[in-house]
Amino acid sequence: MNTREARFGTDICFVILHYQVMEETEACVRSIREKVDTEHYAIVIVDNASPNGSGDRLKKLYRRRKRVTVLQSEKNLGFARGNNLGYDYAKNELNARFIVMLNNDTLMIQDDFLSVIEREYQKYDFAVLGPRIETNDDSPNCNPGPSTFSSTEWLDRVCRLNRKHLWRHYFRVEKLLPALKRKLMQVIKPAPEADPFEASSTQTPVKEMSEDAHRENVQLHGCCLIFSPLFTERFDGLDPRTFMFMEEEILFVQVRRSGLKTLYSPDVEILHLEDAATDAIYDKPRDKRIFYLRNQLRSAQVLRQVLRETNSA
Known part of the structure; x- marks a missing residue:
């Protein structure tokens, strides 16, 4: 070329x-x-x-x-x-x-x-x-996608609550799935005020x-x-x-x-x-949902930190 x-x-x-x-x-x-x-x-x-x-x-x-x-x-x-x-x-x-x-x-x-x-x-x-x-x-x-991050304060609140529920009730997580899903959707759904690049x-x-x-x-x-x-x-x-x-x-x-x-x-x-690789890991819907929730929560904490780094730069 x-x-x-x-x-x-x-x-x-x-x-x-x-x-x-x-x-x-x-x-x-x-x-x-x-x-x-x-x-x-x-x-x-x-x-x-x-x-x-x-x-x-x-x-x-x-x-x-x-x-x-x-x-x-x-x-x-x-x-x-x-x-x-x-x-x-x-x-x-x-x-x-x-x-x-x-x-x-x-x-x-x-x-x-x-x-x-x-x-x-x-x-x-x-x-x-x-x-x-x-x-x-x-x-x-599905490309391009929406910008799904929120404000750092909002992510702080959601992460604290989700971390508390996930670890305290891990072995009863099936009962918590609906609530956790709602919290995660709050993380994923853009907040009206969120724009670190205003x-x-x-x-x-x-x-x-x-x-x-x-x-x-x-x-x-x-x-x-x-x-x-x-x-x-x-x-x-x-x-x-x-x-x-x-x-x-x-x-x-x-x-x-x-x-x-x-x-x-x-x-x-x-x-x-x-989803070929993820489906190969978890063939049970419950295990797959737990995997999704746990790792999305952890990643939300990282995203919160990245937003803090951005706002302080």
Whole structure:
């Protein structure tokens, strides 16, 4: 490609976080290899300590694929730190120009993926780009999403209450689920007064958005995040303080605090199959709900801290 810069060793690197569900990871890798529009690409699979041995099988499967690297974590690092393991390799070992964090239950579906990203970067100077997200059940495109953070005072109150209930009544959590869900919806629902970027934010209300229009400074869906040199020069990946959930909210706040730009582009597309890894962990609805609640509460506390850092900067 003519736009490739000499200081980068790789045009684009795809970081795929893997946990147990090997078929989805193989399909994701296969779609990249079939569709990617550059010879200077790399794929980094991060096995998040899968207990079913699939990490070892992936390492054996791709041992002769020079563009595919399998990294194995000794423990489950969660979403942010697991992805950061691959991000660090892509940034510091492969010297990648663009780094794409891609869920293993996603598929590349267009032949000009990198070409469009390069074009958008030249035009918009984005730090993080989010694509149009197609699904196999024709669900509406979920990108861009609403900014779901609230004020620090409001998050303080909700986090204190949720932490108290979660730990004091953990073994009776089924009785608390309706109440906890209501509290979590308060965290997730934007507060009218919440805007840590009152002077600089240009985020458009979701109800006014068209999925066929480019949108700057919007919160992006975490199943596919495309990081440009503007981001990689400033950041070492996602905020490592969460295990799962609210990574998109935290990323949005930190990017805007740094004066950088997020971009939703309908011209970049992926297919998302959704929840393969989480479904593999918890096949019982109750266990899955507890997992969601517990980790959303913890992530809400991190988001509260990020907002405090933003307001004090």
